[in-house]
Amino acid sequence: MSSPDELAGSALFDRLTAAQLAAVTEAVREVTFAPGTRLFDEGQIAAGCWLIRDGQVALETAIPGRGLVVVQTLGPGDVLGWSWLVPPHRWHFSATATGAVRALQLETSQLLALADADPALGYPLALGLFEVLLARLQSTRSRLLDLYGSPRER
Amino acid sequence: MSADIQSTAAAAVEHDGGGETMLPVPHRVTGRREESHDCVTLRLEPCGRALPPFAPGQFAMLARPGVGEIAISISGDPSARDGSLTNTIRDVGAVSRALCRTRPGHVIGVRGPYGTSWGLDTAVGRDLVIVAGGVGLAPVRPILLGALAARDAYRRIVLVAGARSPAELLFRDQLADWAARPDVAVELTIDQPAAGWDGAVGFVTEPLAQLRLAPAQTVAFVCGPEPMMRFSASVLLSKGMAAGDIRVSLERNMKCGAGLCGHCQLGPLLLCRDGPVVDYARAQALLDVREL
Numbered sequence: 001m002s003s004p005d006e007l008a009g010s011a012l013f014d015r016l017t018a019a020q021l022a023a024v025t026e027a028v029r030e031v032t033f034a035p036g037t038r039l040f041d042e043g044q045i046a047a048g049c050w051l052i053r054d055g056q057v058a059l060e061t062a063i064p065g066r067g068l069v070v071v072q073t074l075g076p077g078d079v080l081g082w083s084w085l086v087p088p089h090r091w092h093f094s095a096t097a098t099g100a101v102r103a104l105q106l107e108t109s110q111l112l113a114l115a116d117a118d119p120a121l122g123y124p125l126a127l128g129l130f131e132v133l134l135a136r137l138q139s140t141r142s143r144l145l146d147l148y149g150s151p152r153e154r
Numbered sequence: 155m156s157a158d159i160q161s162t163a164a165a166a167v168e169h170d171g172g173g174e175t176m177l178p179v180p181h182r183v184t185g186r187r188e189e190s191h192d193c194v195t196l197r198l199e200p201c202g203r204a205l206p207p208f209a210p211g212q213f214a215m216l217a218r219p220g221v222g223e224i225a226i227s228i229s230g231d232p233s234a235r236d237g238s239l240t241n242t243i244r245d246v247g248a249v250s251r252a253l254c255r256t257r258p259g260h261v262i263g264v265r266g267p268y269g270t271s272w273g274l275d276t277a278v279g280r281d282l283v284i285v286a287g288g289v290g291l292a293p294v295r296p297i298l299l300g301a302l303a304a305r306d307a308y309r310r311i312v313l314v315a316g317a318r319s320p321a322e323l324l325f326r327d328q329l330a331d332w333a334a335r336p337d338v339a340v341e342l343t344i345d346q347p348a349a350g351w352d353g354a355v356g357f358v359t360e361p362l363a364q365l366r367l368a369p370a371q372t373v374a375f376v377c378g379p380e381p382m383m384r385f386s387a388s389v390l391l392s393k394g395m396a397a398g399d400i401r402v403s404l405e406r407n408m409k410c411g412a413g414l415c416g417h418c419q420l421g422p423l424l425l426c427r428d429g430p431v432v433d434y435a436r437a438q439a440l441l442d443v444r445e446l
Contacts, residue, residue, distance in 0.1 A: 056354065070347045073355045077364040098352055138385070139357040143345040147379040148288030148318040150192055151246045 006030075006104060010051055011131055012079055015124035023121065027110035033097040039080070042094045046083035049108050052076055055101030059093040072140075073098070079132050084108040176412065178217040178263020179205055181239065183256045189324045192245040193289060194254040195229060197238060201261060204237025209271035210296030211403060211431040215411040216241060217263035218256070222249035225268075225408040227293035227430070232274075232300045239264065242292035242324065268411045270431045272401060274300050277373040281310040283365065285386045287358050287378025291315050291324045293403050293430075294377045298332065305337060312339040312365065316358030316382070319344055320351045341365075358382060362389050369394035376434075377403040384441055387434050400434035404441075421446050 004021040007013045007028065013021060031050070033039060040046070042061060050057075057080055058070045071093055074080050080103070083091050115122030185197030208214070208228045217223035224247075230240025245254045256262060274297055282301055286294045294313075301308050313332065317323045323342065333340040341361040343354035354361060358378075367390075374390050376383045383402045390400050406418040406425050413427035421440045423429060440446055 058355070066349075070351075070355050073343075073353075075354065075361065075364060078360075135363065139360050142357040142359065142381070142385055145381065146318065146345070147382050148316070148322065148345065150244065152192075 007051075010077070010128075012051065012128040013125075015128055016121065020118075020121045020124070023114055023118075024106075024111065024125070027107040027114065028104050029107075031103055031105045033101040033103070035097055035099050037097045037101070039095040039097065040091050042091055044091050046081065046089045046091045047108055049079065049081040049084060049106040049111075050103040051106065052078050052080060053102045053104060055103075056098045057101060058096050058098050060096060061093050068094075079129070081108075082129070082133060085129065176265065176410075178215070178223070178265050179203075180261050181264045183258050183260045183262065184238070186256070186258055189242060189326075190322045192254075193242060193292075193322075193324060194245075195240060195242045195292075195324075196253070196256065197230070197240050198262070198264060199236075199238045200264075205239075205264060206267060207235060208232065208239065208267040210274055210300055211272035211293065212267040212269045213293075213408075213411070213426075213430060214239060214241065214264050214266035215268070215408070216243070216249075216253055217265075218249060218252040219263065221252040223263070223265075224249045224253070225411055225426070226253075227403070228267075229292040229295045230299070231303070232296045233303045242289065242295075244289045265411060268426050270429055272297050272375055272403075272431050278307045280308065281368060281372040282308055282312065283367065283372055283374040283390070284311070284313045285358060285362060285374060285376045285378075285390075286313070286315045287382040287386075288317055288322070289324065290376075290378030290382070290403070291317075294375055295325060295328075297375055298338075302332075302335075302338070309371065310339070311337065312341070314341045314343075314358055314362050314365070316343045316345065316378075319346050319348050320353075321348075357385075359385050359389050362386055365393075367393050367395065369396070369399075372399060374400045376400060380404075380441065387438070391434075397435035397438055398433050401431055402434055402437050403430045404432055404437060405430060 004025050057074045059072045060068045060070050063069050180201040181198040182201055183196055184199045187195045189195055210232045213225045213227045215223050216226050226241045226243055229242040243250050243253045245251045284294050301311055332338045343356050343361055347355055376386050387400050404425050406420055408426050409415045409417040411426045413424050418425040
């Protein structure tokens with residue numbers, strides 16, 4: 001089991017009160033993954049969410065003719081796993097630990113139950129998730145801009 | 155450059171007492187390294203008297219006779235006092251292509267130094283966070299070289315560098331050397347997935363956002379495409395840094411490089427004179443205005 005201090009400082013939880021943080025901590029446990037561990041596969045039922053503490057996880061998808069292509073990597077402080085939150089609750093990509101990974105695993109069924117029972121907890125938790133997701137979207141948009149491309153290519 | 159031009163330029167420098175002149179001073183290419191498919195680093199040595207020393211962040215006007223002249227930031231070691239210059243050039247137009255095609259032994263014209271510096275001396279005793287995107291790694295390289303030459307003068311040194319792909323990362327050998335040092339943290343990331351790359355994939359703001367900073371102790375140096383600098387500065391501000399402690403290197407089309415023609419104007423600034431290095435407290439409002 002993890003302590004509230006381990007969750008504090010993460011943007012995901014920084015809107016929660018001490019009591020709410022303590023409740024959420026009941027749904028969190030520390031896990032480790034050896035290099036090469038597949039955390040989940042694209043298309044599987046999505047359950048679980050991870051706050052990465054150490055190491056790197058690659059989000060991948062299979063492209064015919066190219067094999068497994070890394071879409072994005074996540075590192076310390078990043079949140080892995082969103083698809084549990086919205087239908088159809090299936091993973092959109094596969095996730096593999098590229099090295100040794102230490103993470104806090106959130107039992108999402110417990111989190112959902114906590115949020116349903118107490119909207120005063122569910123709302124700030126959702127805002128925290130939204131903030132992290134928005135940052136991920138902004139950086140993805142930045143990549144789409146191809147800012148480092150040469151003027152000769154336009 | 156012909157012998158006639160060379161001797162005229164040398165005479166002009168002599169007459170001018172060796173100070174700044176609008177005449178290009180002949181420099182010979184003594185080293186050439188291909189950094190990527192469209193970037194080349196040239197080492198230049200003066201044919202005659204050397205120009206004044208360049209500070210990190212400053213730029214030179216490099217001329218290929220018969221083709222033209224462009225502004226290029228220095229990318230070399232600021233502590234080198236042998237009169238040599240190092241510039242990294244990307245082939246994006248006629249003049250830069252001509253410069254990229256020079257070979258050892260060729261002579262080009264150089265004017266400078268021009269512009270403001272990164273002000274490394276004002277960051278003594280503080281953490282340095284250097285953020286570079288694409289070819290923006292070239293103008294910040296002198297910061298790293300200068301800081302590492304006086305390592306004890308600074309606290310943490312962190313380099314966060316992004317590129318489109320692994321093949322477009324500049325100074326790859328040096329990046330590996332820096333990453334291997336225990337007293338420098340290097341975070342590299344690429345935008346586009348690439349076979350054989352086992353590092354981070356994502357925009358440069360992602361590893362930047364994960365950095366733990368002591369905002370009041372930190373000076374940030376940011377260089378790259380303007381949107382990348384805006385996004386990176388936004389992340390640094392969200393971490394509690396003061397805008398005045400974030401320094402960016404700005405670009406506009408430069409012609410004279412010496413504050414005379416006005417082509418590099420950005421609002422109230424002439425970037426050849428008041429830049430290219432500008433602190434974000436000054437730059438932010440200007441960059442928010444489209445087509446300023």
